[in-house]
Amino acid sequence: MSESNETSGRHADVDIAGVDTVVAEAAAPERDIAVKVGDDLVEVKNLTMRFGGLLALDDISFTIKRGEILGLIGPNGAGKTTCFNAMTGVYKPTSGQVLLEGRVLNGVKQHKITRAGLARTFQNIRLFGEMTALENVVVGLDARHKTSVIGALLRLPRHTREEKSAIERGMALLEFVGIADQAATLSRHLPYGSQRRLEIARALATDPKVLCLDEPAAGFNPAEKEELMQLIRTIRDDGYTVLLIEHDMKLVMGVTDRIVVLEFGKKIADNVPSVIREDPKVISAYLGEPEDDFA
Amino acid sequence: MSMVDGPTPLHTAKADQAAEDREAVGTPPGSSAAVRRKGWFGGLGEKWQELPRQKQWAVLIIVVVLAYLLPVINPPLISTEPGNDFPLACQTMAVWALVAVGLNVVIGYAGLLDLGYIAFFAVGSYVAAMLTSPDSTFLKIPYLWTIPVAMAVTMFFGVLLGVPTLRLRGDYLAIVTLGFGEIVRILATIIPAMKGQVGFQNLGHPPGLDAHGVPIFANSNGTPWYWLTLTILIIVLLLAGNLERSRVGRNWIAIREDEDAAETMGVPTFKYKVWAFAIGAGIGGMSGALMSGQVGFVNNQKFDVVTSVLFVAAVVLGGAGNKVGAILGGALVAYIPLRFTAIADYKYLIFGLALCLIMIFRSHGLLAARQQLLAYGRHAYNEVKARTDAKSAKAKAAPGKEASL
Ligand SMILES: Nc1ncnc2c1ncn2[C@@H]1O[C@H](COP(=O)(O)OP(=O)(O)OP(=O)(O)O)[C@@H](O)[C@H]1O
Ligand SMILES: [Mg+2]
Numbered sequence: 001m002s003e004s005n006e007t008s009g010r011h012a013d014v015d016i017a018g019v020d021t022v023v024a025e026a027a028a029p030e031r032d033i034a035v036k037v038g039d040d041l042v043e044v045k046n047l048t049m050r051f052g053g054l055l056a057l058d059d060i061s062f063t064i065k066r067g068e069i070l071g072l073i074g075p076n077g078a079g080k081t082t083c084f085n086a087m088t089g090v091y092k093p094t095s096g097q098v099l100l101e102g103r104v105l106n107g108v109k110q111h112k113i114t115r116a117g118l119a120r121t122f123q124n125i126r127l128f129g130e131m132t133a134l135e136n137v138v139v140g141l142d143a144r145h146k147t148s149v150i151g152a153l154l155r156l157p158r159h160t161r162e163e164k165s166a167i168e169r170g171m172a173l174l175e176f177v178g179i180a181d182q183a184a185t186l187s188r189h190l191p192y193g194s195q196r197r198l199e200i201a202r203a204l205a206t207d208p209k210v211l212c213l214d215e216p217a218a219g220f221n222p223a224e225k226e227e228l229m230q231l232i233r234t235i236r237d238d239g240y241t242v243l244l245i246e247h248d249m250k251l252v253m254g255v256t257d258r259i260v261v262l263e264f265g266k267k268i269a270d271n272v273p274s275v276i277r278e279d280p281k282v283i284s285a286y287l288g289e290p291e292d293d294f295a
Numbered sequence: 296m297s298m299v300d301g302p303t304p305l306h307t308a309k310a311d312q313a314a315e316d317r318e319a320v321g322t323p324p325g326s327s328a329a330v331r332r333k334g335w336f337g338g339l340g341e342k343w344q345e346l347p348r349q350k351q352w353a354v355l356i357i358v359v360v361l362a363y364l365l366p367v368i369n370p371p372l373i374s375t376e377p378g379n380d381f382p383l384a385c386q387t388m389a390v391w392a393l394v395a396v397g398l399n400v401v402i403g404y405a406g407l408l409d410l411g412y413i414a415f416f417a418v419g420s421y422v423a424a425m426l427t428s429p430d431s432t433f434l435k436i437p438y439l440w441t442i443p444v445a446m447a448v449t450m451f452f453g454v455l456l457g458v459p460t461l462r463l464r465g466d467y468l469a470i471v472t473l474g475f476g477e478i479v480r481i482l483a484t485i486i487p488a489m490k491g492q493v494g495f496q497n498l499g500h501p502p503g504l505d506a507h508g509v510p511i512f513a514n515s516n517g518t519p520w521y522w523l524t525l526t527i528l529i530i531v532l533l534l535a536g537n538l539e540r541s542r543v544g545r546n547w548i549a550i551r552e553d554e555d556a557a558e559t560m561g562v563p564t565f566k567y568k569v570w571a572f573a574i575g576a577g578i579g580g581m582s583g584a585l586m587s588g589q590v591g592f593v594n595n596q597k598f599d600v601v602t603s604v605l606f607v608a609a610v611v612l613g614g615a616g617n618k619v620g621a622i623l624g625g626a627l628v629a630y631i632p633l634r635f636t637a638i639a640d641y642k643y644l645i646f647g648l649a650l651c652l653i654m655i656f657r658s659h660g661l662l663a664a665r666q667q668l669l670a671y672g673r674h675a676y677n678e679v680k681a682r683t684d685a686k687s688a689k690a691k692a693a694p695g696k697e698a699s700l
Contacts, residue, residue, distance in 0.1 A: 088559060114561035122559075128552035130616075131545070134675060135668045139549045142542045143561025149570055152541035153534055155670075159541060163670035171675055181683050184676040186665075206561050 041066040041241055042087075042118070042210055047096035049079070049086050049265075056082040058265040059096070064210060069232065069242040071256035071273075073249060075285055078262040080245045081123055084212055088120050089113045100209070115143055117209030121199040121216060123245070129188035133179060133198050136187050137170040140205025173201040177231060193224060197231075204235070211235065212243040217251065229255040249286060253277060261285065339662070362525060366518045378636040382517025383589075387633065388626040389524035390586045395609040395625030396531055396618055397578025402607065403616035404544065404666070405571035406551025407461070408469040411476025413603035415576040418452050418479060419445040419583025421489060424593035427499030430490065438499030442527070442584050449580025450573045457572035461565060464554070476603045483595040494594025498587055514591040524585050528622070531578060535618055538574075540670045547571055548616075548668060601643070608646050612653060614660025623661055 042064040049057035056079045064070050072080050085091045087098045089110040098105045105113055119140075128136050145166070147159045174180040177197040182190055187198055196216055203211055213232070217225040225248065232255055236242050246252040252259065253273040261269040261276060263285040269276055276282055343351070366382035375384040394416060401409045422445040425431040427438050436444070460471045483489045500512035501523065511519050538544050546567045549557035558564045587593045605628055613624025628646065632639035653660060669675075 090555070090559070109563075110558045111561045111563050114559060120559060122556065126553050126556040128549050128556070130552055130665065131548060131668060132672075132676075134672065135545060135548075138669060139545050139557070139562065140560050142545060145542050147542050149538070149543050149574075152543045153537055155537055160670070163541065167669065167671050167675045171679075181679060181686075183679045202560060 037067040038065055040064070041101060042243075043097075043099040043102075044083075044087065045097040045099065047083065047086055047098065048094045049082050049091060050094040056265050057086060057093070057096075060262070060265075060267050061096075062260045062267065062270055064241060064243055065258075066209075066241050067236070067239070068257040069236050069244055069255060071252040071259040072243060072245045072262065073247070073252055073259060074262035076247075077264075079265040080262055081214055082265075083262070084120055084214055084243075084245065088118055088212065111143070114206050114208075117207075118212065119203040119206045119208035119210070120212040121196075121203050121214055123214040123218065125195050125199055127187040127190075127195055127198060127202070129186065131187055132184050133174060133187055133190060133194070133201075134167070134170050134183040136198055137173050137201050137205045138166045140202040141166045141169055143206040170205065173205055174198075176204075176234075177201045192219060196220075196228070200231070200235075204240070208240065210241045210243060212245075214245045215247055216244070217246065217248070225251055344667075359529065363522060366521055373634075375630070375633045379633045380515070380517060382521055383515070384517070384630065384633045386517045386521040386524060386589055387586075388629045389521055389528055390582050390589075391606075391609060391629035392622040392625035393524060393528045393531065393582045393585070394579060394606055395613060395621035395628075396528065396535060397575045397582065398606050398610050399613075399615065399618055399621035400535065400538075400547075400578070401571050401575035402610050403614075403618075403621065404539070404547035404551065405568055406547075407568060407571060408465070408607075409472045409572070409575070410469050410600070410607060411472035411474065411479075411603055412575070412579055412606050413598050413600065414456075414472075414476045414479040415449045415452065415579030416583040416586070416602075416606075417483065417598040418449045418576075419580030420587035420593045420598075421483065421583075422448050422580065423584035423587045424495035424498055425488075427588075428495035428593075429497055430493075430495045432488070435499075437502070438588055439501050441499070441588075442581055445580040445584035446577040449583075450577040452580075453573040453576025454569060456576075457569040461568040461572065473600065473603075476598075476600050480595055480598045483598070490594070492594050492596060494592060494596075496592050498591045498593065500588055500591070512588075514589060517589070520585070520589040527581060527585065531581075532618060532622075539618075539666050540668060540672075543567070543570070544666065545668045548666065551616075605646065608650055611650060612646075612660060614662040616666055617660065617662050618666075620660050620662035 040063040044060060044062050047057050047060040048055070060079075060083060062070075072083065074080050082091065086093045086096075087105070089105065089108060093106065100113075100116055100118055103116065105116065105118070108116070128139065131139070145162045147156075147162050150156075151159045171180060171183060174183050177200055179190070179194045179197050179201070182194055187195060190198060196219075200211075200213065200216060203213075216232070217228045220228060229251060232242060232244065244252065244256060253276075256273055259269070259271065259273055259276045260267060261279075261282050263281075268281045268285060269279050271279070346354070366385045369376070369381045374381045394412070397415075398409065398412050401407050401412070423438070423441040425433045426436050426441050426444065456472070456475050460468060460475075463471060484491045500510060500514075501519075503511040505511050510516075512523075546557065546562045546564075549560065549562050550564050550567060554564055606625075609624040609628040610621050611624070612627065613622065614620030631645065632642040638645065
């Protein structure tokens with residue numbers, strides 16, 4: 001067991017250190033972001049989400065600054081995933097606003113929100129099972145493609161061009177997350193860890209301005225978690241902004257620049273990790289929480 | 296329990312096949328049931344994918360030539376004679392195959408259960424009838440023109456039905472389409488211009504007379520009709536293949552696999568569902584026009600829901616999502632009652648049983664080959680395969696080294 005961990009650890013070092021330049025060139029060549037590094041890229045304003053009698057999000061406000069890794073943490077059922085869903089258009093917020101680069105996202109269709117630059121992964125993996133890993137990523141790339149049905153039907157030049165570049169960029173992304181070897185495998189046959197990584201690659205493929213990761217390391221053992229955090233750092237270094245939901249406090253402290261803490265749908269803290277660590281409210285929220293040790 | 300990157304040998308074709316087997320029968324590896332899938336056509340699709348392009352073309356050309364020659368050869372055991380004229384049976388099979396290919400776009404690709412596909416077939420038939428039969432008061436156009444016109448009109452109906460209904464999911468969509476299937480039949484009964492049971496006779500046909508001055512495309516002359524339908528079928532197949540290996544096909548399959556995730560990945564799901572509906576409808580309309588042209592008569596009696604369900608059965612039987620499977624399914628469903636006339640009355644019983652068996656033993660249909668979704672995926676996959684092969688060869692050459700590295 002420890003041996004295989006070592007093996008994968010070695011893998012990650014090689015892959016991550018060796019490949020980020022490839023991704024910088026091939027995976028995200030034409031990002032065009034209006035906001036300067038360090039300015040507010042996403043603003044969540046007084047977001048409230050009510051399910052019947054349950055107040056899942058209660059007047060949440062926070063911002064995501066361009067270029068940072070923002071952690072969103074909280075105990076089970078705190079409303080983290082709900083917050084993602086309200087931001088990415090899966091749920092219609094009861095009230096409040098979400099702005100991306102100053103543009104209000106309320107009421108915008110989900111696929112348009114993705115194209116506007118907000119991509120996400122799912123807590124419970126939701127890949128396209130009957131597609132290969134590469135095809136899954138290319139679906140993400142298609143978000144930026146312009147081929148029409150007629151263009152595909154008649155194989156017009158744009159289609160050819162996009163298909164060719166999709167293969168290249170898709171493979172580069174798989175390489176980046178470390179699963180290029182499994183490009184031809186149906187995603188439902190991939191090992192669990194590769195599926196999680198594929199989710200990230202697919203979300204990156206949409207060329208997002210903000211990448212929202214919902215517990216990407218759930219079910220991982222500590223070594224694998226550390227590896228994944230390394231990957232997330234690399235993603236940030238490539239110029240992406242990351243919103244990271246993570247259950248494991250210790251882990252999130254190490255990787256994030258800033259942390260927003262939710263409890264019972266309320267924001268109880270919003271600060272840099274070193275302050276969050278000492279915050280009595282946060283500590284009591286996490287007291288009595290079982291250690292996240294099922295991995 | 297490292298879950299990241301897994302042990303590399305997993306990527307060999309054999310391991311993949313093994314994994315697939317496990318998945319297919321839901322049993323752990325090593326159990327005897329895991330080998331079950333190997334029989335029948337198992338692995339045929341994979342073998343096909345591994346053939347070089349030239350060989351694929353060679354095989355395809357032979358198959359196509361044989362397909363064109365089928366009614367001429369009239370092979371003894373396969374022939375439906377003396378019970379049914381074989382060239383006419385071929386035409387029926389080709390029409391059903393075309394129907395199945397069209398419905399496969401809707402069910403197999405986009406995953407939309409359409410139980411009222413007969414409606415589009417009916418619309419296509421009526422377009423051909425009303426624009427060519429002397430019984431109709433509409434303007435008349437040459438028969439061949441009715442094929443694209445039927446396609447355009449049914450596509451329009453597809454959009455008309457799709458826009459309000461495709462916001463529904465699963466069961467609801469199935470019920471609404473079922474209703475639509477009935478509506479068209481009922482409209483044909485109550486709208487005077489559609490002439491109910493009296494119907495339209497002497498539909499047009501493509502031009503041309505033979506040496507005796509008899510029209511080449513006579514109602515009883517199956518071969519030319521079959522050739523016409525087969526040609527259209529081949530064109531449709533090529534175009535469907537283009538769609539499959541493109542953004543469009545990927546978006547459809549993504550919708551089928553997980554509609555919410557697809558939307559989140561930037562797929563305009565509603566738009567692509569409407570496209571699937573419209574394209575499926577268009578092909579259904581063409582099939583209707585071809586069928587009614589050969590029969591030469593259209594009334595409201597043939598477009599019942601049961602036939603619609605048989606269309607679905609054809610797609611599922613062949614292997615939903617696989618266009619070659621759809622052809623096989625469509626042709627078989629048409630062929631069996633024609634060939635075995637003694638049991639034709641029991642065809643619903645037989646297809647029902649066959650479907651049950653298929654679902655139990657081969658839930659992906661007769662031909663479970665997966666669709667290819669990348670126009671240039673072959674090269675990339677080969678490269679990956681070469682790489683992993685080289686890796687595992689290296690591991691074999693120096694055993695133990697892998698672990699210590
Ligand atoms: N669609 C829904 N309908 C009703 N209630 C919901 C819905 N989605 C979430 N909830 C409720 O909202 C609350 C917050 O759930 P959410 O999934 O956002 O928690 P979370 O912080 O992501 O927790 P976890 O760490 O377990 O993933 C929970 O009480 C949950 O039951
Ligand atoms: Mg959650």
